[in-house]
Amino acid sequence: xxxxxxxxxxxxxxxxxxxxxxxxxxxxxxxxxxxxxxxxxxxxxxxxxxxxxxxxxxxxxxxxx
Numbered sequence: 001x002x003x004x005x006x007x008x009x010x011x012x013x014x015x016x017x018x019x020x021x022x023x024x025x026x027x028x029x030x031x032x033x034x035x036x037x038x039x040x041x042x043x044x045x046x047x048x049x050x051x052x053x054x055x056x057x058x059x060x061x062x063x064x065x
Contacts, residue, residue: 006046006049009045010042013038013042017034017035017038020034021034021035
């Protein structure tokens with residue numbers, strides 16, 4: 001996964017989340033849940049993208065020498 005795609009995706013997700021939090025009126029608890037779900041999904045997407053987690057659920061930690 002190219003780094004530029006990761007950075008652009010994170011910027012787009014951040015701007016969309018900011019727009020939703022700023023301009024759509026909703027309860028603070030719903031905003032908190034929405035923010036938490038988006039953060040969890042983005043972290044999982046990054047872990048899949050960099051190969052730390054495979055689609056079968058196995059976790060592969062990189063070897064540091």
